[in-house]
Amino acid sequence: MNLESKGFALFDTAIGACGIAWGPRGIAGVQLPESGEGATRERMRRRFAQWPEREPPPVVGPAIAGIRALLNGEPRDLAEIALDLEGVSEFHRRVYEIARRIPPGRTRTYGDIAAELGDKGLARAVGQALGLNPFAPVVPCHRVLAAGGQWGGFSAHGGAASKLRMLAIEGARPDSDSGHLF
Template sequence: MSGFALFDTAIGMCALAWGPQGLAGVQLPTDDGEAATRARMARRFPALRESLPDEMAQHAIAAIQGLLQGGHDDLAHIVLDMRGVSEFHQRVYAIARRIPPGQTRTYGEIAQELGDKGLARAVGQAMGHNPFAPVVPCHRVLAAGNKPGGFSAGGGALTKLRMLAIEDARPNGMASLF
């Protein structure tokens, strides 16, 4: 069974799409509300119809809702359908998924883990194209100097900071960002 569904969270109306291979995408809230989120999902996944979530999707929804309410589930148990995601992006996302709630890394640190600190900009671009936020927690990846950097979800960097505040994020063992 495949489809997409909208669901409410502490930061607004989110959505996810699923299929037999796992989650195909997650949508954080848009600035324009529920109708815009629904329309965006229909454009992103034209072959899917809005429907009741299957058991796997229900589990993912509950886990995402919990995280966005301050839970500490790292969501690593959620299976992602990575078809169509480049091998480089998959490597970046795998590293990002290991960042626990409440902690952060920088683009440069992820680039260094990939073997080349010069890849920091490419890491940032991968985060900007992340189709699975917050399951792939791009909000936990910061620019140099632990600055928020950009964020492609509705609300931009303010949404990123809000999500980090919910997690009481502490970059690299420092005091809270807030």
């Protein structure tokens, strides 16, 4: 992605106003809706304090369209969106890479990702990495559950309820007997 300047913008989705920030190396951050547009804007201003709010350049348009489509229920993996991973640790990069391969409507557990990383004991570290995910839903941390399919935490506004809402939008369904998701 060749972008001439840094900036951020808000855009409407089916679940509320999201934020997106871009720079010369790609998308630098995505923000799921906060309690309202003003709260989302304030969160973006804190995260990208030196970056102006501006109209996104045309190259950011497909990322916005993809995120909107996903949050509107279209099965999108958003793998085509180039992310600027500067400042993201190698461990977090590996976790995010694995999470990005989870198809819409499907889930994995923190332990599954830890095992793929080579050490099931890393499940808590995987959860912490996803809790700091600066790219949700492009890095679909909402598709990662706790052991046994339990919902686990979700750092976006609304917590686990937002996670379940996003999974429902994607077509993942809870098991009515246990409350677990497949």
